Amino acid sequence: MNHRGTLLRVFVGEEDRYERRPLYEALVDALQSRGFSGAIVLKGVEGFGSSRQVRSSRAIDRAADLTALIEVIDDEEKIVAFLPTLQGMMSSGLITLEAVDFRRALGGEAR
Amino acid sequence: MDSPPGFREGKLLRIFIDEHDRSGVQPLYSAIVEMLRKRGVAGATVFRGIEGFGGSGQMHAARVFSWMPNLPILVEVIDDWSTIEPLLPELQAMIGQGFLTIEAAHYLRVGKQAP
Numbered sequence: 001m002n003h004r005g006t007l008l009r010v011f012v013g014e015e016d017r018y019e020r021r022p023l024y025e026a027l028v029d030a031l032q033s034r035g036f037s038g039a040i041v042l043k044g045v046e047g048f049g050s051s052r053q054v055r056s057s058r059a060i061d062r063a064a065d066l067t068a069l070i071e072v073i074d075d076e077e078k079i080v081a082f083l084p085t086l087q088g089m090m091s092s093g094l095i096t097l098e099a100v101d102f103r104r105a106l107g108g109e110a111r
Numbered sequence: 112m113d114s115p116p117g118f119r120e121g122k123l124l125r126i127f128i129d130e131h132d133r134s135g136v137q138p139l140y141s142a143i144v145e146m147l148r149k150r151g152v153a154g155a156t157v158f159r160g161i162e163g164f165g166g167s168g169q170m171h172a173a174r175v176f177s178w179m180p181n182l183p184i185l186v187e188v189i190d191d192w193s194t195i196e197p198l199l200p201e202l203q204a205m206i207g208q209g210f211l212t213i214e215a216a217h218y219l220r221v222g223k224q225a226p
Contacts, residue, residue, distance in 0.1 A: 006112060011156060046140065047156035048148050067156045080115050092222025094154060096123065096189055098214060099112045 002101040006076040010086065011049065012093040015065040024068040026089060031072055034082060037104070042069040049094065073102050114217045122195050123216040126186040126202065128209035129171070130159065131179070140184045143205060147188060150198060153220065158185045165210075189218050 016023035024041050031039045044067030072079070079097065086095065114120055126143060134142035140157050147155045160183035162172040171182050188195065195213070202211065 011154070042158060044156040045159045046144055047154065048144065049154035049156070069156065069158075076112055083115060087219075087221060090221045093220075094189060095118075095219045095221060096121075097112065097115070097118065097217040098123070 002103050003075065005073055005100050005102045006079040007098045007100045008072045008074075008079045008082075009096045009098075010070040010090070010093060011095075012068050012070070012090060013049075013065045014043065014068045016068075016091070016093070018089050022068075023089065024070055027070050027086070030085060030089065031070075031082070034078075034085075036072055036074055036078070036082075039070055039072045042071065043067070044069065049092075073100060112217070118217040118219045119191065121190055121216055121218045122192045123214045124188040124190075124195050124198075124211060125214075126188075126206060126209060126211045127165070128184050128186070128206055129181050130184050131181040132184075132207065132209065134205060139205065139207075139209075140186055143186050143202070146201065146205070147198070152188055152190055152194060152198070154190075155186060155188045158187070159183070160185065189216055 010027060012023050012027075014022070014024070018026040028039050028041060047067050049067065076099075083095070128139055128143075130138070130140070132139035137145075144155050144157060160171065163183040164171060165183075172180065199211075
């Protein structure tokens, strides 16, 4: 059966820290400890955001702070309940929410 | 769904092109990012896929032996529809065989630089 759910996407800097560790890592841990069943972190190769600087992974500026994107899909209430914690952990970045239909893989509930 | 407090109703624009696509001497994805920045869009992010097909009809995969595999590139922009809509004609002219999608998204910018 399809569930009506919410896709949460969080765009932060790869170098952003939370309590002296990478923010994206701290966010994944926070999601896991709250019982979210999965999350994925994707790495951007170029872009610009709150700092309005173009970030790029091209050789000329390897040390650039690239975008890390964290994606989570779950029930809307669970995602919305997590937002205050999420906002408290971020000093800058972008949060997006989209309605999605999702279906867990067979056996997914048992994992 | 309704926008939670502080969130705005916007659009997610996704542009799918190839890594080897060019705009003059520049990679097309860089030209797109530069154009978006000049036009005052608040942010854009480029992702490189690790495999895929489409557009040119060629298989794109890092595992296909090549010194410079032509991988899929995704450029994403989240903003108000009033900001995104005027960009579409120029983007459509730039992307050639690529394609773009538009979806509804609620968004919130965090941080003191936020508008």
